[in-house]
Amino acid sequence: SQQGEEDPQALSIQEGENATMNCSYKTSINNLQWYRQNSGRGLVHLILIRSNEREKHSGRLRVTLDTSKKSSSLLITASRAADTASYFCASWRQGGSEKLVFGKGTKLTVNP
Amino acid sequence: NAGVMQNPRHLVRRRGQEARLRCSPMKGHSHVYWYRQLPEEGLKFMVYLQKENIIDESGMPKERFSAEFPKEGPSILRIQQVVRGDSAAYFCASSLWDSTGNGYTFGSGTRLTVV
Numbered sequence: 001s002q003q004g005e006e007d008p009q010a011l012s013i014q015e016g017e018n019a020t021m022n023c024s025y026k027t028s029i030n031n032l033q034w035y036r037q038n039s040g041r042g043l044v045h046l047i048l049i050r051s052n053e054r055e056k057h058s059g060r061l062r063v064t065l066d067t068s069k070k071s072s073s074l075l076i077t078a079s080r081a082a083d084t085a086s087y088f089c090a091s092w093r094q095g096g097s098e099k100l101v102f103g104k105g106t107k108l109t110v111n112p
Numbered sequence: 113n114a115g116v117m118q119n120p121r122h123l124v125r126r127r128g129q130e131a132r133l134r135c136s137p138m139k140g141h142s143h144v145y146w147y148r149q150l151p152e153e154g155l156k157f158m159v160y161l162q163k164e165n166i167i168d169e170s171g172m173p174k175e176r177f178s179a180e181f182p183k184e185g186p187s188i189l190r191i192q193q194v195v196r197g198d199s200a201a202y203f204c205a206s207s208l209w210d211s212t213g214n215g216y217t218f219g220s221g222t223r224l225t226v227v
Contacts, residue, residue, distance in 0.1 A: 033216075042203065042220040043155070088154055099145060099168060100205075100216060104154040 005103050006089055012109040019076040021106040023089035024069075030092045032065055032072050033100065037086045046074075046087075051094070081112045116141075116206050117186075118219035125226050131191040131198070133222045137206030144187040145216070146179060149201040161187060194226045 006023045013019055025032065031050045035043040049056045049065045049072065056063045062075040076083055086107045090100040117136040125131050137144050142163050147155040148171075160168040161181035172179065176194075181187040191198055203221045 035218075040223075043218040045216065045218075090155075099157050099160050101157060102147070102155040 006087070006106045008106060009104070010107045010109070012111065013079060015079060015081055015110055015112050017079055017110075019079050019083070019108055019110070021074045021087050021108070023072045023074070023103055025072075025089075025091045025101075025103075026070065027091075028094040029067075030094045032063075033090045033092070034061075034063060034072075034074050035088045035090060035102075037088065037105070039085070043088070076108075079108075079110045081110050084108060084110050116204060116217050116219035118202075118204050118222050120222060121220065123222055123224045125194045125224065127195060127226055128193050131194050131224055131226075133189040133191075133202050133204075133224070134186040135189070135204030135206075135219060136186040137204075138217050141206035141208055141217070143207045144181050145205045145207075146187070146189050147203045147205070149203060149221075151200075155203060158189070191224075194224070196226050199224055199226045 006021055011019055029051055031048050033048045034046045036046050037043050047056060047058045047061055047063050049063050051067055054065060060077045065072045072089055086105045088102050088105040090102045092100055116138055119134050123131055144161045146158040148158055149155045157171040159172050159179045163181055164183050176192045178190045201221045201223045203218055205216045205218045207216050
């Protein structure tokens with residue numbers, strides 16, 4: 001079953017604004033990761049947050065994790081046109097087969 | 113280290129032909145994962161392999177699809193008798209053994225178009 005559902009499916013903002021994307025998952029996880037994909041390209045790993053962490057920062061990125069709600073959010077501050085891409089969360093389940101399970105993604109458009 | 117190499121980048125096949133997609137993992141990585149991405153969708157897990165072993169093929173269609181990761185050489189995803197619905201981007205990722213999923217590195221993908 002698909003684990004990890006992002007919302008919104010699409011988000012359009014102006015340059016300089018903040019962008020927030022959310023992700024929910026179904027089972028217990030070891031960690032949750034966020035990836036970025038430019039149109040027609042491969043995936044780039046952005047950030048990993050472990051199940052015992054609540055918040056993590058990397059440059060303009062801020063990720064939160066709420067294991068009680070089985071949800072995570074990715075915040076991009078002071079967005080730029082170059083941030084236009086699709087963003088996916090991917091969870092690494094606790095136990096079971098070791099593989100990343102991806103959500104459907106949020107398509108972010110940052111207008112100059 | 114050139115990272116995870118996938119080839120070809122683009123592949124066009126007629127219905128009924130075979131498609132072979134190759135993935136060379138990062139140097140030292142012995143775990144390979146294949147994912148499929150349909151247009152405007154996320155990545156769906158297909159298969160997880162270690163050298164000479166299929167560990168998890170729960171995402172592989174039952175027919176026409178097979179994967180291998182031989183002792184020497186790249187991992188191969190093979191699709192026999194392709195149909196239009198196989199048109200997608202196929203991504204490969206590799207990792208060292210890491211029980212937390214950290215350290216996945218993705219290739220740039222092979223975009224398969226079935227005409």
